[in-house]
Amino acid sequence: MVLDLTMSMAILALMGALATIAGCLEDLESDVGSQSNPNSQVQLAPQMGFLHRIYNKAISGEPISNGLSAVIAGTVTSVLLNEKYYAVTAIVIGAFVGAIILAIYATTSYAGRVASQTRFKQPLYMDIMRYTTPTIMAHNFIMNFCLVALAYIQYEVLGYPFTIPFLALIWGISAGAIGSSVGDVHYGGEREFQNREFGCGLNTALSGRIVRKAESGLRNSIDNVWFCAKFGGPATGIALGLTVFFSSWPTTIWGYTWTAMGVGVIVVAVLTILNRLLEIQVKNAYGPYKEEKNEKEAKA
Amino acid sequence: MVAIDPNLLYVLLIAISGTLICAAVHFIPVGGAPAAMAQATGIGTGTVELAAGSGLVGLITASYMYAYEPLASMALVMAAGAMGSMVMLASTMFAGSLVYAYGVAVPFASAQVKKDPITGQRQDTYISKGTQGQGIPTICFVSGVVGAGLGGAGGGLIYFSLMQIYTPLIAASAAAVAGVFTMGVFYVNSVIPSYGVGGTIEGVHDPKFRRVIGKDVFTSFAISLLCGIVAVFIAQGMMV
DSSP states (O other): OOOOHHHHHHHHHHHHHHHHHHHHHHHHHHHHTTOSTTHHHHHHGGGGTOOOBOOOOOOSOHHHHHHHHHHHHHHHHHHHHHTTOOHHHHHHHHHHHHHHHHHHHHHHHHHHHHHTTGGGTOOOOHHHHHHHHHHHHHHHHHHHHHHHHHHHIIIIISOOSSOHHHHHHHHHHHHHHHHHHTHHHIIIIIGGGTTSOTTSOOOGGGTTOOOOBOSSSBOBHHHHHHHHTTTHHHHHHHHHHHHHHHHHHHHHHHOSSHHHHHHHHHHHHHHHHHHHHHHHHHHHHHOOHHHHHHHHHHHO | OOOOOHHHHHHHHHHHHHHHHHHHHHHSOBOHHHHHTTOBSSBSSOHHHHHHHHHHHHHHHHHHHHHHOTTOOHHHHHHHHHHHHHHHHHHHHHHHHHIIIIIIOOOOBOSSOSBOTTTOOBOGGGOOTTSBOBSOOHHHHHHHHHHHHHHHHHHHHHHHHHHHHHTTTOTTTHHHHHHHHHHHHHHHHHHHHHHHHTTOBOOTTSHHHHHHHHHHHHHHHHHHHHHHHHHHHHHHTTOO
């Protein structure tokens, strides 16, 4: 479908917004269920004698399990669209089915993983399973909805050559890869070790010694997602939103030409410079670790 | 001069692009699980996840370029793939840096070099005790962007080659078959370097890079050649 420039930009903005929400919710879903790399600490904790009340659903690598729920949602949506359902109804039902399948995997994964830790006396808390699983589903439902809606726009409105399930799979995998790279650092690097001094750097000797007490009572995964929703989730959303927006923006404005490719490279160069500025600011703000130590020794 | 059979040419192109993807993975700074706890330099996820994630965004941009400019040159389709991948990885690394900077509060430092080869800034003093560096310093960022560009270009080349093979046979669903096959070749060539780098690599400046890239690239060429042959063979079944 050929659109004028204003309409193309409107569609692109909508896609960017959908991707931002999807990215944010993807990361929060992985935090509330504790998946991907930071989950290694949750897994290790009982072996170090730190029993906890944190959900433990490492179904597979985050991009793959996320791609799985997105592609199921996309497939169901495609089938319903062929049956002449309204697009929104089809996407909602598709997203719900994807979330149910993920919840089944999450439940079996949690039960299985905790069962394998019997010798470390890690209990399987049924109340945690009862109220965390629907929370995982809720996060996953919104993510599926946004990604399938994105795939629907790309396929039906913009005429991408790939079908809705395949586009949903690709965006699901990419959202998972971004969530695993960005938001999970906030969960693994900060929230799991929040009792250490902020910015102290995490010694590998601390592995498995995760925080188990909450602001009130014992910490669970809902407490974790409350914290990560303040920074890790939105940062992931921004990354996926930027990806969707800037990978299409140059060709929307400059067409399918070398100029558009050049603009894409300029966008990347700007991000590189921003990263360098951030690096300078952070190094000036926090300073080196080792020189500080030498200075203290000199003063003594 | 002997004319090369077009199918043989496409098999070779697929082998070359697979090799390009394999080489690209070595450029991307992945720190695996330790990086997710800010205990190693690089992006806090696995090689396969990240290379495939960025490469697939490149596949979307390359396929759209091919669909809307059927006469687009091979170089333009490759450039579209490279652009998509580079944007994805640059956005991810920048957002990751924001979390390292303000969420975890650690200065970026490489554990493999004393000074950043691009900025010349000291690295070793910024490494916190008991870790292998943290965050994404400039050299890692640039190396990652270059790697994503190579990977995306490789993905675009595979898609272009496969479309040339399949379009005359199954015009309607050629894009779907080519897309799925490209994704498969991507995963194959993202897994091969994982064995070589052993889960973590900082990028082009890491001594591991020089140590393993030769073997990995050779392995990847052989496997991708096989993938190319399979791609041509399955096309025989479409001639009904």
